[in-house]
Amino acid sequence: MSIQFKSITELRVMLDEKVISPLELIQESHQLAKNFKELNCFVTMNEDFSKKKASSIDLDKKNDSLLLGIPLAQKDLFCTEGLRTTCSSKILSNFFPPYTATAVKKLEDAGSITIGKTNMDEFAMGSSNETSFFGNVHNPWKKGYVPGGSSGGSASVVAAGIVPAATGTDTGGSIRQPAAHCGITGLKPTYGRISRWGMIAFASSLDQAGPLARTAEDCAILLSTMSGHDPKDTTSLNVEVPNFLSELNKPIKGLKIGIIKEFNLGDLDKEVQARFEESKKIYEMLGAEFVDVSLPNISASVPTYYSIAPAECSSNLSRFDGVRFGHRAQDADDLNDLYIKSRSEGFGDEVKRRILIGTYALSAGYYDAYYKKAQQVRRLIKNDFDHVFESVDILMTPTSPSTAFEFGSKGAQNPVELYLEDLFTISSNLAGLPAMSIPHGQVNSLPVGLQLIGNFLREDQLLNAAHVFQQNTEFHLARPNMEDFK
């Protein structure tokens, strides 16, 4: 029986009923990765170590972990001890971390097996996975089309059914938008829910790790494992972690869902709009009630984000100087020249653009006008959310204004064109709120995603709303035929 397209829950049954051994499962997962090498999902494979770990698993020994023996892929932004971690950048192309990120360590301690590190936009800066030093990732639904980004490799590898789930990170939509473009389920948890220790920082006040999987149920399993307080991350929340799996399957009768007036959904592609209306009807049939809500400042999210994120990025990426780790230029005249040459050779164009914008926004004379101003608008946006969550349980929007697009077709002339891809996703990062994307049909044979935004620490409500939808529909079961990749 093929393991392709199986969920964690299905693989768990196959392992427990001894239909397949942990080693066979890992071998098959590696074989699928090889068969679909052309997708370019992986930057580095972990074949020898993962097979060794699989061989050491004894399923007869009592263990309650649902992840025991389950193959996973990790976004190449999480440090993994002894396993190359590049952030899809030339500057880290030969970096072997001395430690493992807390989020990955928790998954591995639960018995899951990392089969490889996934391709991504360089330093997570991008919405199409086209800024990777290691080349574009294909969308399994259509060759030559983007998987979305920045967690494009993780979304593609799950959509292709090579692994049941993968980790991602989301600074402005980097889990949800690729999940939408690839027809899978992705969750960005509340800021602080999962430790950021060992995650290579892009914008520290926005970055959050989370799962990409085939179902909301699998996302619940991963979230329960990845969450929890970590003394090594000062922004990690010290709150109780619910068992998100046991919070599923609650009736959603009376669930109040807000529709954000300011998003002018009438301006969207008619088909994207049609899928949205259909999903609203499904939720209504399931007993949910819709309310129009207003978030007066939400239209300022894109400029707010593109002021704050580059500012934090320019500060975070100053650590790449060619001295302690990463690429070093060969022919530097002095120390200053070493910094300039190493960074200029090591970073790609989009990363340079964002560092420059951030440097500008933080420089003397502009700090108040751009950086501080953006942080003030950010508070207004958060206040708007606080206000609407007094009267609704969750908010619903499309995840992205469009479907996956052809390589090179957006943003080449004008970077802002690609920035608008993030229109619906970035406000939840600014406010620190949990949000997820679930597949809800197709437009022109490409998947589209439905975004649910929840109140602070209410991932349980989001996951339940997504799970109930998936229990009553079959959108999440659609699979790409992959003919072009064989």
Added chain:
Amino acid sequence: MDQETVRTICYLARLEIDEEKSEKIQNDLETIIELISNLQSVDTSNIEPLYSPLEMTALKHEDVEQSDNKKEKFLENAPASNDDYFLVPRVVE
């Protein structure tokens, strides 16, 4: 944004831009600055900046010595090092 400003920012960020790309970069930066300049129209008088979604004080932990020094492991990643230090071009003649 003029060429001179671009050169200054590049120096502050310790980045060098290829000659043939400099005009494109200048245009891109202008477009992005134009985008973020839209914020000026939002009234933010008397609004405190929100620097992090979690407005809480960082937790303190006991100041105890830890012995997980991984000097050798960290030096392995250095482009140039000796037994104890990262090596860089000579700074003081």
